[in-house]
Amino acid sequence: MCETDSNISLHDDLLAGNYDDLYWSVSAENDLSEQDYILLDKGELLSYTIGAVVAAAIVLKGHLVLDYPPSFPLALMGDVTAVDGVAVFSVICLITFVLNLLATVSALREATAWDGAFSSYAAIGFYLFPQITVHWPFLVMSVAVGVGLTVGNYRHKWSSTPPAKIAWSAASNTAAVSFLVICLGGLGLVPMAASNPSSTEGNPQSSEVLADLFSRVSLDDMSYQEIADMLQVVAHVESERLGLQDHEPRVRVGYTGSAAANYNSSFNVITLNASILSRSQGVSGYDAVESVTHEMAHAYENAVANETITSRWNSPLGNLGPDDIARWREELNSNVDMNRHFTTYWYQDIEVRARNYADDEMPRLLAMASDAS
DSSP states (O other), X not given: OOHHHHHHHHHHHHHHTOHHHHHHHHHHHHHHHHHHHHSOOHHHHHHHHHHHHHHHHHHHTTOOOOOOOTTSGGGGXXXXXXXXXXXXXXXXXXXXXXXXXXXXXXXXXXXXHHHHHHHHHHHHHHHHHHHHTTSHHXXXXXXXXXXXXXXXXXXXXXXTSOHHHHHHHHHHHHHHHHHHHHHHHHTTSSOSEEOOGGXXXXXXXXXXXXXXXXXXXXXXXXXXXXXXXXXXXXXXXXXXXXXXXXXXXXXXXXXXXXXXXXXXTTTTEEEEEHHHHTSTTOOOHHHHHHXXXXXXXXXXXXXXXXXXXXXXXXXXXXXXXXXXXXHHHHHHTXXXXXXXXXXXXXXXHHHHXXXXXXXXXXXXXHHHHHTTO
16 A cells, blocks of 8 residues: 555544544554664664763773772772772673663663763762762762652653662662762862861961871761861961962862872862771871871972962972973873872872972971970
8 A cells, every 4th residue: 555545544544433443553553663663773782882882981081999988898809909990890881781771772762872871970870889978968969869860750650660670770870970979079069078268267276286186096086077177277387388378278078089188270179088088097187187288289389380379499399490390280281190100100290299298297297286285
């Protein structure tokens, strides 16, 4: 039957009132088209795979290293390397690749590159999820948004959707949201705690704060807010020493990967690693002060390299000539990573000088702390 004849037949059925026959005929055609749609074609699979691989490659460029709190089973692996981290992530990635593909196909819709990318980002979310559990607001936020997205997606088909599919959707959405939260936390945009601007107002007794910190074998009995406020005093002391009074970094507690602390020049923020701070006997007050002092040296190096402050030959970090500053700029703009290029990273001039500065500063800070006794 040609297309014109088909249209005439359909029109005649409508005029004759054969609605039931027409309904079942159309339903049969829809069922057939849906069966054809379920079969994943090569183009969809290729698009989905490309999306997943590209997203996974972007994640892996972040140089994963497992750094879970000891209360989680994966911590039983003991000390792990970047290779171990990549292996664990790859296994999780394969699982989410398959599960998300099945969920996409069962929803009778085309599998796109974005669906593939989501599977990889959900994988890194599952990988990093234990990191946010050390800070319950992050955990509640991730779960609430993940469940909310799932409810919104299935609100009109709740009763007809298999529970396993709903559970997977809620879990993968929560994982993806946790990854986003951790990313924002790593940038200092969503910290677990940030020092109060008033923590250094009125010139608090730095020696007393230092004495308190140095007396602590571990900081695990302190809140993140207390830690951030006390270490802001250390940053304040070092800002005066380094000439950074107008560019004093803000101290925060958040996610820093495997590092104990880092300095983000874009936001002028020093972030302490919450997952390490939360460990029993994980970080002493002395270690925390040394970490902040080290990062303050990096803040100084960035300020000099960016000409935020004027460099001088006899600087707190040693003599600085034009060649030294040019080297700092080059190293600060390089992609040398602590985990995968440890030797190169360790012997960079910016790293050597920051370590030396912290080593020289600690006796001075200890002497300040003794003034409080």
